[in-house]
Amino acid sequence: MHCLKMxxxxxxxxxxxxxxxxxxxxxxxxxxxxTVHCILGENGAGKTTLMKILFGMxxxxxxxxxxxxxxxRFNSPHDAIAKGIGMVHQHFMLIDxxxxxxxxxxxxxxxKGIRIDFDKTAGILNxxxxxxxLNLDINKKISEISISAQQKTEILxxxxxxxxxxxxDEPTAVLSPAETDEFFKIxxxxxxxxxxxxxxxxxxxxxxxxxxKVSVLRxxxxxxxxxxxxxxxxxxxxxxxxxxxxxxxxxxxKADIVFPGNDGRNAISLRNIFLKKDNVSRLKGLxxxxxxxxxxxxxxxxxxxxxxxxxxxxxxETEFEGEFSNPGCSISLVPDDRLKKGMIxxxxxxxxxxxxxxxxxxxxxxxxxxxxTETAEKYDVRVSDIKSNLSSLSGGNQQKVIFARxxxxxxxxxxxxxxxxxxxxxxxxxxxxKIIEQRNKGKAVLLxxxxxxxxxALSDKISVIYNGAIAGTFGSEELSNFRNEELIxxxxxxxxxxxxxxxxxxxxxxxxx
Amino acid sequence: xxxxxxxxxxxxxxxxxxxxxxxxxxxxxxxxxERGGVINIAIEGFMNLAAFSFVLFSILTGNVTAGFICAxxxxxxxxxxxxxxxxKLKINQxxxxxxxxxxxxxxxxxxxxxxxxxxxNTERFEGIPDLEIFKGIxxxxxxxxxxxxIFCFALIFISGFVLFRTKYGLRLxxxxxxxYAAESLxxxxxxxxxxxxxxxxxxxSLAGIWLASNxxxxxxxxxxxxxxxxxxxxxxxKWKPVNIFFACLIFSAFEALxxxxxxxxxxxxxxxxxxxxxxxxVLVLVGFIGKTKPPAADGVPY
Ligand SMILES: Nc1ncnc2c1ncn2[C@@H]1O[C@H](COP(=O)(O)OP(=O)(O)OP(=O)(O)O)[C@@H](O)[C@H]1O
Ligand SMILES: [Mg+2]
Numbered sequence: 151m152h153c154l155k156m157x158x159x160x161x162x163x164x165x166x167x168x169x170x171x172x173x174x175x176x177x178x179x180x181x182x183x184x185t186v187h188c189i190l191g192e193n194g195a196g197k198t199t200l201m202k203i204l205f206g207m208x209x210x211x212x213x214x215x216x217x218x219x220x221x222x223r224f225n226s227p228h229d230a231i232a233k234g235i236g237m238v239h240q241h242f243m244l245i246d247x248x249x250x251x252x253x254x255x256x257x258x259x260x261x262k263g264i265r266i267d268f269d270k271t272a273g274i275l276n277x278x279x280x281x282x283x284l285n286l287d288i289n290k291k292i293s294e295i296s297i298s299a300q301q302k303t304e305i306l307x308x309x310x311x312x313x314x315x316x317x318x319d320e321p322t323a324v325l326s327p328a329e330t331d332e333f334f335k336i337x338x339x340x341x342x343x344x345x346x347x348x349x350x351x352x353x354x355x356x357x358x359x360x361x362x363k364v365s366v367l368r369x370x371x372x373x374x375x376x377x378x379x380x381x382x383x384x385x386x387x388x389x390x391x392x393x394x395x396x397x398x399x400x401x402x403x404k405a406d407i408v409f410p411g412n413d414g415r416n417a418i419s420l421r422n423i424f425l426k427k428d429n430v431s432r433l434k435g436l437x438x439x440x441x442x443x444x445x446x447x448x449x450x451x452x453x454x455x456x457x458x459x460x461x462x463x464x465x466x467e468t469e470f471e472g473e474f475s476n477p478g479c480s481i482s483l484v485p486d487d488r489l490k491k492g493m494i495x496x497x498x499x500x501x502x503x504x505x506x507x508x509x510x511x512x513x514x515x516x517x518x519x520x521x522x523t524e525t526a527e528k529y530d531v532r533v534s535d536i537k538s539n540l541s542s543l544s545g546g547n548q549q550k551v552i553f554a555r556x557x558x559x560x561x562x563x564x565x566x567x568x569x570x571x572x573x574x575x576x577x578x579x580x581x582x583x584k585i586i587e588q589r590n591k592g593k594a595v596l597l598x599x600x601x602x603x604x605x606x607a608l609s610d611k612i613s614v615i616y617n618g619a620i621a622g623t624f625g626s627e628e629l630s631n632f633r634n635e636e637l638i639x640x641x642x643x644x645x646x647x648x649x650x651x652x653x654x655x656x657x658x659x660x661x662x663x
Numbered sequence: 664x665x666x667x668x669x670x671x672x673x674x675x676x677x678x679x680x681x682x683x684x685x686x687x688x689x690x691x692x693x694x695x696x697e698r699g700g701v702i703n704i705a706i707e708g709f710m711n712l713a714a715f716s717f718v719l720f721s722i723l724t725g726n727v728t729a730g731f732i733c734a735x736x737x738x739x740x741x742x743x744x745x746x747x748x749x750x751k752l753k754i755n756q757x758x759x760x761x762x763x764x765x766x767x768x769x770x771x772x773x774x775x776x777x778x779x780x781x782x783x784n785t786e787r788f789e790g791i792p793d794l795e796i797f798k799g800i801x802x803x804x805x806x807x808x809x810x811x812x813i814f815c816f817a818l819i820f821i822s823g824f825v826l827f828r829t830k831y832g833l834r835l836x837x838x839x840x841x842x843y844a845a846e847s848l849x850x851x852x853x854x855x856x857x858x859x860x861x862x863x864x865x866x867x868s869l870a871g872i873w874l875a876s877n878x879x880x881x882x883x884x885x886x887x888x889x890x891x892x893x894x895x896x897x898x899x900x901k902w903k904p905v906n907i908f909f910a911c912l913i914f915s916a917f918e919a920l921x922x923x924x925x926x927x928x929x930x931x932x933x934x935x936x937x938x939x940x941x942x943x944x945v946l947v948l949v950g951f952i953g954k955t956k957p958p959a960a961d962g963v964p965y
Contacts, residue, residue: 226846226849227846227849231848237847243841243843243844243848244841244844245837245840245841246840247958247959248836248840252833253844255833256834256844256850257834257850259830259833261829264829264830265824265828266833
């Protein structure tokens, strides 16, 4: 039998410019029906831009699109939705004050007469939730639910609209390992129900695991394509295609810092902290010490008290019980939600950075441009125009700006919350070496991350947080043993090591021993 | 003693409910606009404009219905202008609102002199006639003699229903909370913002008509900040129709008290009472009734 593969989407010579800058340049490739197609590339490579064109949010300057072989031209997301395309954005598009249900039905309400038929809607949604095992409460407000639940809300939006082509822009950046596995199961169900999935990520091991085909963009152009039907993608070749040259090696050498005695090493200490917010206990007898010259990693599923720790250390939260001491250390924070906490999106790079600089009372355009240019060079921020607002930077590049500002402050205590979220391979390596550099300079570093590999690679100590308290702490000896084992076991990915198993279990509240 | 008994009486309560009318109309109107993300402080000016055009056209045509219709249409026209500036041109909403209030104040002053040859007030005219059905029944007779007061009671439920139970309301609120998310789902954000402003123009025209009709004339400065108080009531009522209603009752109670005091002829300075609504507003706004949270994208041009 002649087996002809159907194409779901065909990009034909797509070019998109912002000013004189090519965000997409003459991109042509196709996505086959009922496959998982990964799109990879550095920060600022043009992935999100291309997807926004497919979703009708941007209009290409030249080139065309075909959906299921049919020429189309979208004027708005509305047109794209009508053609069965759905998109989960890198930065979620949700209304915090609405319930999950309201967010989902907005724009496609089911009505009975003039009123919205909430009962019927709930029935439909709950059925979808159980079909795809989404495990979501549709009557909760977005502001009350976790990030992974918010993502499920976005997914449910697409299902509710019966989308056939699903675009996910860095969906796993915000998920813990367990949540990522759960997400991949959902993707699996989508595929078996005949849907086409376009998936953007920076995590190569994920790509090998779930993609059927990959396309790599670099500086706006398509530079590499490969099939992965047999799950044997060569990750070395792939990462070279992504960065264009050889992958930068991390400099994670830790200097031995000698302190005169243990006095004065302790930077921050939290003793038996209890915190209630809106009548819910968030911290329940939490103990944590940060020492200078040490990276203390915190791992845990999001929402188990990580943000509350940050709020207490940075002084945002004062209504807690227990003992908090800080002997006058200055504090820097790279927050988890950069859009809401870390930056002013309508400011330029320079303006965002100067906000926290103590020395500058007067601001001139020259100074701002100089700061922007210096930062962009030193931290490899890819921008089309140095005067543009942060909102027009790609997600990963925004993160680099925030990271640059905070590390340049030279504070005594550095808090990094998901520092490499949405950041590409080389930039991740760069950020990692900067974090180590901070440690070697004698800063006390608190590293909060849901990426176990990152925690293992950087931390001198790892604590697992669960339900508002530290469930277990692993010191440098255990970690270095683990790293050595890891070198031996390297190729075999199927079995987890005893330590990461133990940590994984602690994260969900299961104590071994 | 006499004073106290006159305050704790059904007549007083009926008076409070009646005086609530312009506040609630204005506040509900402003609420529709703000739910769509547009701060409309031009409510004050809109009330003023409607009061004036209602009187003008009622006198010119000798027919209050014609006056009513003209006043409503003129307000809708001005609401369109207001939307053009705030939604289409994205000019700062507060600046636009202040501009409208000043412009309308000047315009009515000018026309008052030009048409009525008076710098203070128009001639008297017969306002909207009372509803006669409940006449004679002690309490209901007063409260339910007024079409617009009755409409206000219905409006509590109508706005609650429209905002929270209909497709229109959901989309309007989405435009005020996160227009980008709304647009990504195909909601025409600007259209919904426009509609919110038009509703605010309509309801505030009713408020102005009510005031002029009850006074049986138009006089310069007769709105006396009621539009601003309506906005305060909306904020105190946390943008929720039922709460706004009760907030309006607080303000109308003070107004009723002031009137009772004036009638009773005590030498208690009524200015002090006149001050109270504002004092209350400030107290409430500094967190007396708990945090108030406006729609997330309220006042942000889109
Ligand atoms: N609205 C805009 N105005 C100007 N420039 C833009 C705009 N949107 C994107 N760009 C530029 O286009 C380039 C591509 O951005 P895009 O968001 O597509 O990158 P990306 O591949 O998704 O990166 P990341 O992995 O960091 O999310 C970036 O250099 C960015 O600065
Ligand atoms: Mg992107």
